[in-house]
Amino acid sequence: xxxxxxxxxxxxxxxxxxxxxxxxxxxxxxxxxxxxxxxxxxxxxxxxxxxxxxxxxxxxxxxxxxxxxxxxxxxxxxxxxxxxxxxxxxxxxxxxxxxxxxxxxxxxxxxxxxxxxxxxxxxxxxxxxxxxxxxxxxxxxxxxxxxxxxxxxxxxxxxxxxxxxxxxxxxxxxxxxxx
Amino acid sequence: xxxxxxxxxxxxxxxxxxxxxxxxxxxxxxxxxxxxxxxxxxxxxxxxxxxxxxxxxxxxxxxxxxxxxxxxxxxxxxxxxxxxxxxxxxxxxxxxxxxxxxxxxxxxxxxxxxxxxxxxxxxxxxxxxxxxxxxxxxxxxxxxxxxxxxxxxxxxxxxxxxxxxxxxxxxxxxxxxxx
Numbered sequence: 001x002x003x004x005x006x007x008x009x010x011x012x013x014x015x016x017x018x019x020x021x022x023x024x025x026x027x028x029x030x031x032x033x034x035x036x037x038x039x040x041x042x043x044x045x046x047x048x049x050x051x052x053x054x055x056x057x058x059x060x061x062x063x064x065x066x067x068x069x070x071x072x073x074x075x076x077x078x079x080x081x082x083x084x085x086x087x088x089x090x091x092x093x094x095x096x097x098x099x100x101x102x103x104x105x106x107x108x109x110x111x112x113x114x115x116x117x118x119x120x121x122x123x124x125x126x127x128x129x130x131x132x133x134x135x136x137x138x139x140x141x142x143x144x145x146x147x148x149x150x151x152x153x154x155x156x157x158x159x160x161x162x163x164x165x166x167x168x169x170x171x172x173x174x175x176x177x178x179x
Numbered sequence: 180x181x182x183x184x185x186x187x188x189x190x191x192x193x194x195x196x197x198x199x200x201x202x203x204x205x206x207x208x209x210x211x212x213x214x215x216x217x218x219x220x221x222x223x224x225x226x227x228x229x230x231x232x233x234x235x236x237x238x239x240x241x242x243x244x245x246x247x248x249x250x251x252x253x254x255x256x257x258x259x260x261x262x263x264x265x266x267x268x269x270x271x272x273x274x275x276x277x278x279x280x281x282x283x284x285x286x287x288x289x290x291x292x293x294x295x296x297x298x299x300x301x302x303x304x305x306x307x308x309x310x311x312x313x314x315x316x317x318x319x320x321x322x323x324x325x326x327x328x329x330x331x332x333x334x335x336x337x338x339x340x341x342x343x344x345x346x347x348x349x350x351x352x353x354x355x356x357x358x
Contacts, residue, residue: 001290002321003280007314010222011214012329013292014246014337015349017193034213035190036225037305043189044304046215067193070353077357101182111180113192123302125223125311126216132304135186142181150191150343158193160349164329165357170194170339171350174249178256178344 012163018076020066021045022106023056025097026084029076031161032128033065041135043117046128052084057131062103062118065133066111070159073167102136112156113140191342197255199245200224201285202235204276205263208255210340211307212244220314222296225307231263236310241282241297244312245290249338252346281315291335292319 016031032046043065047054057063079089090097096109100116107114117133146152153172160168195210211225222244226233236242258268269276275288279295286293296312325331332351339347
């Protein structure tokens with residue numbers, strides 16, 4: 001085991017599912033996000049204040065979190081390299097979407113699941129801000145859910161970020177139910 | 180697309196890497212965790228106040244986050260089903276570890292990476308508490324790192340939680356570098 005206090009990019013040791021965060025008609029990919037609470041259902045995203053999304057989030061009362069399949073990784077990466085300050089990314093990259101129903105955000109047609117979140121808290125930690133949203137509406141593709149009501153590993157190929165511009169997905173054959 | 184305001188277990192739509200959180204010689208698996216800040220390096224874990232780990236975290240000045248390969252998913256699941264209130268899980272399940280160097284926590288021999296974190300903030304959100312740690316020491320198995328210094332998808336099989344007692348890992352063949 002190597003041990004170091006030179007922390008560097010410590011977050012390249014595990015894959016993170018990629019969330020495409022939308023505010024109004026703008027989107028950006030976020031690999032730093034997590035469920036926060038079950039009841040009430042809260043979801044958190046970490047956003048740098050350098051981002052256009054940060055400015056939009058400050059002025060909006062909600063946002064959406066979209067999960068897209070790995071086949072859309074190229075599009076997702078592109079949305080992270082351009083700024084909404086220079087015009088609509090969704091239009092530029094030809095991504096179809098519908099306006100969210102309860103918050104000012106976009107639900108992408110290609111998402112296999114998406115959350116509409118009302119902004120309920122904001123906190124600054126280091127070089128990022130945590131935006132906490134209460135999930136008020138849930139969208140998902142019915143085809144990806146198995147008989148038990150959970151995402152089916154054979155029907156969805158989530159986008160996982162593995163650091164340094166590398167994207168991959170799950171291996172459904174490795175699924176193990178541990179009871 | 181199905182749309183519902185019955186949010187239910189909304190967090191079963193994507194895999195989450197599993198972190199084995201340790202405080203003193205106690206461990207528990209957490210699927211809700213995320214990097215928070217790059218500089219300073221901050222890491223966040225969400226812990227229910229019902230957990231023994233919560234009580235320990237309240238009284239400790241730090242914790243560790245261990246990442247174990249999917250071959251250890253059975254052990255990880257077991258640590259989530261027993262409480263440290265009933266004795267040492269590490270001893271019970273025969274998991275070798277070393278004391279962390281800078282915080283009161285355990286670094287498991289089977290981890291492919293682990294962070295030692297000084298507790299810097301605590302915040303309550305819904306039914307969980309966010310504990311924010313500053314990463315002060317990083318451990319990783321040298322064998323898992325590629326020439327560029329990043330985790331090699333062929334050398335590490337991270338443990339991903341897919342909800343409802345289901346665990347799986349990545350498919351290295353799907354890796355795509357998007358430049």
